[in-house]
Amino acid sequence: KQEVTQIPAALSVPEGENLVLNCSFTDSAIYNLQWFRQDPGKGLTSLLLIQSSQREQTSGRLNASLDKSSGRSTLYIAASQPGDSATYLCAVPNQAGTALIFGKGTTLSVSS
Amino acid sequence: GAVVSQHPSWVICKSGTSVKIECRSLDFQATTMFWYRQFPKQSLMLMATSNEGSKATYEQGVEKDKFLINHASLTLSTLTVTSAHPEDSSFYICSATKNRLSQETQYFGPGTRLLVL
DSSP states (O other): OOOEEEEOSEEEEETTOOEEEEEEESOOOOSEEEEEEEOTTOOEEEEEEEETTOSEEEETTEEEEEETTTTEEEEEEOSOOGGGOEEEEEEEEOTTSSSEEEOOOEEEEEEO | OOOEEEEOSEEEEOTTOOEEEEEEESSSOOSEEEEEEEOTTSOOEEEEEEETTSOOEEOTTOOTTTEEEEEEETTEEEEEEOSOOGGGOEEEEEEEESSSSTTOOOEEOOOEEEEEO
């Protein structure tokens, strides 16, 4: 059964720092991996989707990498800003490819 | 774009009552909709998958008679929590896909927070 783990559970950094969020998954047979952002009490915003054939995806200050063989993905945030404060979730499709399995998330707090 | 809305965004109810949550795809037809539940500091857990015009498929451990799902049209799915109890208090989020193909992009709604007193 696929399990997704995110480390750390929480992270506090001063504004301007570069940071890395980690995601690991137990079953490497995934089609893709997706990173989401969730603001308190809100729904999800998709940030990046990496297909299994890709090694990384970039969007602005965000860069996500994928290493299927080791079951790991990282989300790199450059020059963090207070507006980046949120919970970041990673998710992979279930075996049937019909729904997503989420990690518990990393709650990021960026102070000004 | 692909926008999914949920209504209500917040609901407080008494124990024993039933609560209906709506999930709508506003600018596309959603053949498949998913219902997730998120407890505080926990990950989103899939509750059920519904395809338009057919019965929902529930995940293991989710009571189908308690969480009634209806997907009667291509733009609307409803989740009814019957005889709600305090342990049902949670954040319910729906998502929708445009096709029934696997690996389709899911578009998420903003969520509904349910508090059962």
